[in-house]
Each structure stands twice: as structure tokens, then as C-alpha cells.
Amino acid sequence: MLSTEHSKCNLRRQLRRMRQGLDAQTRARAATALGETLATLPILADTLHIATYLAADAEIDPSTGIDKLREQGKHIYLPVIQQDSSLCFAPWVKGEPLLPNQFGIGEPESGAALRSAREMDAILLPLVGWDGTGQRLGMGGGFYDRSLEKAQNVIKIGLAYDLQEVRSLPGEDWDVRLDYVLTESGLLALNAATG
Numbered sequence: 001m002l003s004t005e006h007s008k009c010n011l012r013r014q015l016r017r018m019r020q021g022l023d024a025q026t027r028a029r030a031a032t033a034l035g036e037t038l039a040t041l042p043i044l045a046d047t048l049h050i051a052t053y054l055a056a057d058a059e060i061d062p063s064t065g066i067d068k069l070r071e072q073g074k075h076i077y078l079p080v081i082q083q084d085s086s087l088c089f090a091p092w093v094k095g096e097p098l099l100p101n102q103f104g105i106g107e108p109e110s111g112a113a114l115r116s117a118r119e120m121d122a123i124l125l126p127l128v129g130w131d132g133t134g135q136r137l138g139m140g141g142g143f144y145d146r147s148l149e150k151a152q153n154v155i156k157i158g159l160a161y162d163l164q165e166v167r168s169l170p171g172e173d174w175d176v177r178l179d180y181v182l183t184e185s186g187l188l189a190l191n192a193a194t195g
């Protein structure tokens, strides 16, 4: 347990440093490529409520794809950190002010109609790392793990740069697996999604 935490912590630091090392042009190109794929994903065709995130810490930026999904009539949500360290999702209305949370990441103002993870049709998760089995590594707060416990039927798509793939991540009881990973190179269906 202690050694798993230790190795996850080191891995997290390494992977975050790697994505922070990408130059602005590489990041922008990756975001454009990812955005184009995101806007035309067949697996999102029958979805209406889609949760995304605001890119922070050099995360791959899904915003160009999100803008197009919004134009298609999709309802777009952002995570809002709750008292119990889980996440709820609030409608992201373009142009409405956002308030920074304790990590400096914008959230729609409280009072907005919050929905649970279970009420989303698809959730786009920011990844620090992932492996070929759909195991994910996040920022380390356990926020998504706590929130997705009761959201088995929601399509879970992790977003990352190609270079964030690792051979094998240590799994823990509470870890929630991804159905897909989307990178600048395209969509990868993982074990859970292919049956």
C-alpha cells in the first residue's frame, strides 16, 4: 500500500513534468487534433449530457472539440468539488463567470443546478497517465474515483497526450477503469469497452 502510493506519486511527478515540457506549438497542435476527433466521435452520437474539464497544469485542452459539441446541441458540464471531496457537475454556460476552486481551476457559480456523475451520459476525464487496461492515474485527490463509484453506465473517456501512456499502472480497489482513451492520435477502446 505504502509502496504503491510512493510509486504512484513518483510516476505522477514524472508524467506531469513530461507534459509541462511540451512546447506551446506541440500542445496547440495536439489540442486541435483531439478537438477534431472529439467533435465527431460516434460513441457520443446518442449522448446529450457531457462532462468535460478546464485544462490546467498543461493538460490536453478539449475546448475546441467542446465548442463544436455545444453547437451540435450537447449539454456541457464542468466538475464542482463537493464538501465530501467528490465531484458534482454544473452546466457550463459560455460567457457566464467561473469561480476558482482551491486549486485555482474555474467552476460554475454555486447555485447552478448540480448533477451527479450518474446523471451524465459521458464524462471526459483529465489524465496524468493511463495504461492499456484502462487503469488511470489522476492528480491524486481521488475526486473522480469517489464520484464514479455509482456511475457504471456512464461512458468514461480519459483525455491525455500520447506520451502519458505507461506500460502498467498499479491498480487499487477504488480505481475506476476507463472505457476509452482519447489522445492527439485518436480514440483507443480499452478492455472494458470492447467486452
Ligand SMILES: Nc1nc2c(c(=O)[nH]1)N(C=O)[C@@H](CNc1ccc(C(=O)N[C@@H](CCC(=O)O)C(=O)O)cc1)CN2
Binding pocket: 053, 054, 055, 056, 057, 059, 079, 081, 087, 102, 103, 105, 126, 138, 139, 140, 141, 142, 143, 144
Ligand atoms: N482540469 C482539471 N480539473 C479538475 C481535476 C483535474 O485533474 N483537472 N480534478 C481531478 O481530480 C479535480 C481537482 N483535482 C486536483 C487535484 C490536485 C491539483 C493540484 O494541482 N495539486 C497541486 C498541489 C495542491 C495544492 O495546491 O494544494 C499539486 O499536486 O502540485 C489540482 C486539481 C476537479 N477538477
Ligand SMILES: Nc1ncnc2c1ncn2[C@@H]1O[C@H](COP(=O)(O)OP(=O)(O)OP(=O)(O)O)[C@@H](O)[C@H]1O
Binding pocket: 008, 136, 137, 138, 139, 140, 141, 142, 143, 144, 145, 146, 147, 149, 172, 174, 175
Ligand atoms: N471511492 C473512494 N472512497 C474513498 N476514498 C477514496 C476513494 N477513491 C479514492 N479515495 C482516496 O483518494 C486517494 C487518492 O486516490 P488516487 O491516487 O486513486 O487518486 P487519482 O485517481 O490519481 O485522483 P483523481 O480521481 O482525483 O483524478 C486515495 O489515497 C484514497 O484514500
